Amino acid sequence: MTKLIYLTDSYQKTLETAVLDIGNKGNQTWVILKETIFYPAGGGQPSDQGRIEGPHGSLAVSHVSYNDGKPLHLGKVDGDLKKGDKVNLQIDWQKRYRNMQVHTAGHIIHEVIKEIAPEVEPLEGEHGKHPSIQYKGIVDELLKQDIEKKSNDIISQNLEITSKFVTKEELAIMLTKVPDYLPTNKRLRVISLGSYPPTPDGGTQVRETGEVPAISISAIDYDQSGNSTVSYEVAHVESKVTSEIVQNNEPVEDFEQLKSEVLKLIKASKDIDSVRFKVMGKKGLLNETFKKVLGDMKFNKSAVGLAFNKLKQELEEEFEDKKTTKKGVEKEPEADLTLPGTPIPVGLLHPVNAVAREINEIFHGLGFSVADGPELETDEYNYNRLNLPMDHPARDLQDSLYIKEPDILLRTHTSSVEAHILAEKKPPYRYVFPGKCYRFENVNASNHMMFYQYQGLAVGEGISLANLKSTFDTFLRKFYGEKTKSRFRCKYYPEVEPGVGVDIQCPFCQQKGCSVCKFRGWVEIAGAGMVHPNMLRRVELDPRKYSGFAFGMGLDRLAMTRYGINDIRALFNGDLVYKV
CATH class of the missing domain: 2.40.30.130 (Elongation Factor Tu (Ef-tu); domain 3)
Incomplete structure (x- = not known):
C-alpha cells in the first residue's frame, strides 16, 4: 500500500x-x-x-x-x-499551492455557512476551475455579502490550520452530527481552523488562513430539488505562491552571480554600449543564463520568469544610469518616500442598508432567516391574501400604483412576502423580509413615494402573543440599548387579530415630552399582532393547531432616528454625509 x-x-x-x-x-x-x-x-x-x-x-x-x-x-x-x-x-508546487488555497477557502466558507445557515447540509464540493459547494436546503441569496465578509474576516485572523487522525467514535464525541458515509475500519483525518469544530478531510490545505487570498462569493444558485450551490472565487496573488518558492530552490544564486559580474563590467568599461549588447543582446549573457536556469527541473518556471524580469529591469536601470552619468546629464530627483500619501476616500454603507444589516444580525440570533419577494406584485398577494378583499375599507388607506389594472401593481407593503411564505412554506418557520414599498404619496419631509419596510413572520404550533412580546423586547434592547422601555397597545390591522402598536420610550426626551413624541413620552416604531385565522385557513392551515405572529417596521424611520436625519428625502438625494 x-x-x-x-x-x-x-x-x-x-x-x-x-x-x-x-x-x-x-x-x-x-x-x-x-x-x-x-x-x-x-x-x-x-x-x-x-x-x-x-x-x-x-x-x-x-x-x-x-x-x-x-x-x-x-x-x-x-x-x-x-x-x-x-x-x-x-x-508542480505552484499548482499545488493554488489548489491548497482554493480548497482551504472552501472550508472557510463552509464554517461561515454552518454559523449563519445551520439548517442546511453540505452535499459536495468542487475546488478546481469553478469552485463551489452544494448544500441540501436553501442558502438565502441575501446572505452573499455576509458570507463573503465573514470568510475574509477568518482570513484576516490568520487562524492556524491543524490536522489529526481519529476514529469515527472519537469524531462522534467532537461533532453533533457525523456523516454516515465515513468508514469505520480505519482512522479518519480531520482538520480544524483555529477553534472551529473539526471537519473530516483528506485533501491538502495551507498552514494558516492568512495564506488564502481574498474570497468573493460569485453566485448562489438553486435547483429543482431545493438544493443551493454557493459559487466562489479566490483572488490570484502571485507573491503568495512565489514567496514559498523563494525559500526553496528559487534561482536567486545564478541571477545574482550574473548581476554581480555585469556590474563589474559596467563600472570598468568605457564603451557602455558594447557591454550592453554583450549582456542584453538576443544571444547575450542574460538570455543564456535564463535558458540554462529554465531547463533545470528543480526550479519552478514561474519563479524563474519573475526573477529574470526583475534582473532585466535592474540591469536596464544600471545601464541607463551609467549612460546618463557619462553624458553629464543630471538625474531627476527621486521621489521622497517619507512624505505622507494622498488619503483615499473610503465608501460607507447607506444608512438604510446599515440599519437593515444590523437588524438582520439580531433576528438571525433569534432563529429567523431572511427572505425576499417580488416588488411587482399581483392584487391577489398584495391585498386578497392579506384579508383585504376588494370591498375592504382598509384599501382606502393605501394609494396604490397600478402598472396594469386591475391586477398588477407595485407592492404597497412587504406583507405581500408574508402571503407568499404562507402559501409556499410548511410550518414551523421564522422569516424576516426587508424591502422597498411604493405608494402614491406627496413627497415631503415625512413621506416618500418609495420607502423601506422591515417585516417579520413566525408560524408554528403554540405561538402566542407572549412570544411576540418576548421577541420584540429582545430586539429593542439589542437595537436601542438594554434600558429601553417598550409597550404594546391595541391597534387595528386587517391581517392580524389581535393587532398591537409597538411603542418605545422617546429616545430624544426620555419620556419627558418633546415635539418628536408629541409630548406623549412614547414613539410608535412598529405594528404587529397574531396572524389572522382567515389567512391561515386560506393556505389550509388549521387555526386550532397553528398560530403565528407578524410585525412590520419602517426601516427609513429607524435609520432617521439612529443617524439624526430629520428629512426622509435626504436618504435618496445622492448626497449623504452621515457616518455609518
Missing part, C-alpha cells in the same frame, strides 16, 4: 522513493509508488502534477487518481522506468 505523505505534510515538494509497479493505460504510462507526495483527484480537489525522475528515465505526471485504493500516477514516460527503480518525486 502506498504511504500518503501529503496527509501529514502538505508542504513537502520532493521525495525519494521506489516504484512498486508500472504499466500502460492507452497511450499513457501509470506508476504505483511506495510513497507519494502527489495528491490524487478526489473530494472536489484536482490532482497534483509534476515529475518522477529515475536512473534511466522520467515520467511527466499529468494526473493522479485512485484505482482499487491505489494512487496511479499517469503521464508520458521519457526513457526507461521499471519496477524497483529508486526515483525522485517533484511536484
